[in-house]
Amino acid sequence: MQNKMVIKSAVREAGNDPIFKVSGMAKKRIAEIGKENVINATLGALMDDDGNLVAFDSVYSVFDNLDRTEYASYAGIAGTPDFLENVVYACFKHQKPDAHIRAVATPGGTGAVRHAIRNYADTDDYVLIPDWHWAPYETIANENGRKVKAFPLFSDDGGFNLEGYFGAFDNLLDEQKRVLSIINSPAHNPTGYSLSDGEWEAIKAHYIEKANENPDYRIILLCDIAYIDFAGHGESARDFMNILTGMPENVLVLYAFSASKGYTMYGLRNGAILCAAPTEAIADEFAASCAYSNRGTWSNGTHAAMTTLSQIIADDTLRAAFEAEQEKYRDILQARAKAFLDAAKTADLEICPYVDGFFISIPCENTEAVRDELITKDFFIVALKHGLRFAPCAVSEAQCRIAPEMIKAAIEKVNG
Ligand SMILES: Cc1ncc(COP(=O)(O)O)c(C=O)c1O
Structure with a gap:
């Protein structure tokens, strides 16, 4: 048979x-x-x-002492209000971009990548990723009826391959009129590379140039920051977040936040997708689409993990x-x-x-x-x-x- x-x-x-x-x-x-x-x-x-x-210890001393109802109850489709407020700090810290910020809870950064691909790349379209990449990008794209196209991550001098990136980006934009590009920085998996501020500036300038060429183009950047809390010293790893602002309205910057590594919550499945949108309307649209995606996939995330993160961020001592x-x-x-x-x-x-x-x-x-x-x-x-x-x-x-x-x-x- x-x-x-x-x-x-x-x-x-x-x-x-x-x-x-x-x-x-x-x-x-x-x-x-x-x-x-x-x-x-x-x-x-x-x-x-x-x-x-x-x-x-600083995470599980909070988690272990939550009321039983925190473990048992639903978190709400988009995430608990406390989490949605506090995850903004967890993501941006003191580099919160001057933009319209919204967050939707997801089970880890994986959920955020999923929602970006599902809602910002069209069916059968290519998502732009580097040749050295986290393999699940391709899995998630396939699972959702999308494909991936790879650009060469490194130039011969060991920096980000701006030329290779722009070439692949422009081709896709020309063909699809929209590009979702995923960049995992700082502390890229699998190489440990972090883009320099100068490289981010060059990417921003390119987005502005292309976005102004045609108002119907849609440029979406997903910054996968899964490892950000293990990069740099102090807050230097977040400096790029303020570079990626002030772009035309057809450019949208998203962030895939993960509590897996930074909070040692791998199995608790806690994370969020955030937008730093140029307008309130684009931010509202983002929040509605991603909340709908939550309902249509895993319904909602891990309540106790959201509460733990919220309590830690909201309390100065913790x-x-x-x-x-x-x-x-x-x-x-x-x-x-x-x-x-x-x-x-x-x-x-x-x-x-x-x-x-x-x-x-x-x-x-x-x-x-x-x-x-x-x-x-x-x-x-x-x-x-x-x-x-x-x-x-x-x-x-x-x-x-x-x-x-x-x-x-x-x-x-x-x-x-
Ligand atoms: C590059 C990258 N992005 C996102 C994730 C998401 O992880 P999680 O869904 O556990 O938060 C990982 C985890 O390994 C990763 O390596």
Whole structure:
């Protein structure tokens, strides 16, 4: 009997997630030979030096003490009023753009990406993403009847490839009359790249030029800021938010906010999509469309997680304790990344331009073969299309220091 009961466009291959598969192998190996003998640099979650998931005290001391009704009750379709107010600060902090701001709660940043794609890219249209990208962008686009088009992220001098981006952008704008572009910065997954203020200025100038060419064009930028709280020092990572204002009315800037990394709430599914709109009408339209999308997909988000974030942000003492804990782990992550970068230099290992964040990428050929070679040394890493992804968020500083030489040796063994 044929086993195709699902419709043609929904036929999918099972169990092929490259990250969870390799991380499962790493866990099995840890059970066999002990965690001190395995490097598991696969998962995008912050671990302490012993390989245990970090769950912030400043977050869970609030969460654990909520009234039971906070866990049990619905949050309302768009999110609780307290959350919708406080998530604006969580997203922008003191760099709130001079624009019409609205927020709609979503289950993590994934939900925000979903709503942007569903509501701002037309059916069968292409969404513009970089060649190095978070794989679910493509999954979410496919799931919603949209496609993705990739532009080259890096120029030869190791910066954002403005020329490549503008070329791909202009082609899509010409063909589709609207472009939804997703840029994951700062602390891009998988490379750790962050656009400079000058690069954002150039992008803004290009949007203004194109938007003024034809008032019927629609230009939508989704800034995916999933890792922003692990970038920069103090608030410098948010400076670009004020650059992206003052554009024509046919340009809209959206933000995909995630509480997964910044608040260690991965499994609580908490986030939001926010707009910094040029007019009140465009902001109202955004809020109505995204609330409708909530109703038509997951109905509403995790109430207790929304309340936790709201209480932390609204209370000066709780917020100060939370920001101090975040900073402590940001410093640990930055020290690990530095150890890797220094060792990569010594080992003469080429890496993608890294500024901040959970991941460092190593461009190479035959990525799966190199990964498999490393697995024989009990070193687990993710093989992507254009290279390997190493996760300093998940391993100790000491492991970051020995990893580059091992990677270099594996690449040489496989690729000669
Ligand atoms: C680039 C990027 N965007 C968005 C997300 C969204 O994550 P979540 O839905 O858990 O908030 C992730 C998580 O891995 C990510 O890496």
